[in-house]
Amino acid sequence: MFQTDSENDSAEPHYLRLRNQIANEIEAGILSSGARLPSERKYHELIGSARGTVREALSQLEAEGLIYRKDRSGWYVSPKPVTYDPTRWSGFMTYVAEQGRLPATETLQVKTEKQPPAILDIFGKGVRNPLYRVERRRSIDERPVLVEDITINPALAPGLARHNLNGSLSGVLRDVYGLVVTRNHVEMRACALVRHTAECLGVKSGTPGLLVIRTSYDARGRVIEYDQEYWCANAIRIEVDLTVA
Template structure:
């Protein structure tokens, strides 16, 4: 970390660096943070600066502390950064979880209107659809409904969808998921979705509609993911210099 180059106060730069490490999965929820002495040596600053950084993290609910005990990372949803494009499986392993899937569907279907728009095909055109419940350990965490161009069907049909990552296996064939656009909103769980996730019908879900392209800009997938709010939280970092985030009416995604 180059804290000196930041416009933030030094303790805030250190706090941001530690929070990034937590979000990346370097520490599990409930784990203890490095000691003040360790962090003083790591960052080359005084104990007072490290204490200020911890105080800031405590004020934002990232860590907790008790007198005479090491600071602990607060438990809660697994955090996924929106600044890095990684598969569910790779992200799960990065936060110390064992990912798996339960495949519900894998077949060619007519493209619904929203999917057709995202994939750049005509409505009703053939696309390949996979629907999986993604699990962390034994806990259902995400319903993943993904549509691919029909040209990828043969490659995806050869993948063990319950144990393997589609993104990683397509990468073995030189198909690279390079860039993604995400639209995120809140919806109520249908009876089927609630049953799959072990929730009550009507429970709030976080819906992410993702359109992913390869390095040349060709569309590779449109995925509609549903997750309980207590399972996964997304973190977005922005600044005055970067204008990539916009607000749109959720009605345009229906």
């Protein structure tokens, strides 16, 4: 299964070679999602490398989000990330289900709150405080993967809090309020998950995250939703495919 160090004929550092071997086994499904990895001692015996080398390889895989440590019980293969294509229109509940996974949404709170100027500016002239703020947690296969904070103008969706928001919010805005999105602006940046967000997701503060900010407009240019999603980095993969016209 593993090359031993004596067979090493490349200039690649040992830890990287072990990292690649484990990554390949995950890719190939030999080590499947949720599976427990052999112990560090086992790897040490198999490849004959120093324990430090094994630990380096595992910490590299952890940094890439391919494996995670559960308490003191060892290393596990991270669940496969879902693919999100910002050039497609489908929402979370749809694209997660399309990938054969189980999506779920839980509304944590809906409040009416005074927003800072930077948020008001996004909504444009004439928008007045306070605005709605909807905090939701979303999970895939029962694992929390994102916490989102959605800002909505109550003038466009009065009484929104009375509706069930544990599904597609765009659906409610469309079906109940007649608000149809015709333009999406999506911005993404890597971040660290800290404090409240990390707590909601059950991860260690400082865990790599991906912040996805989506501003949805209707045909009249009004902001329908301003959504800030904090994802566990290893739960999402962005993919865009582009061909010359």
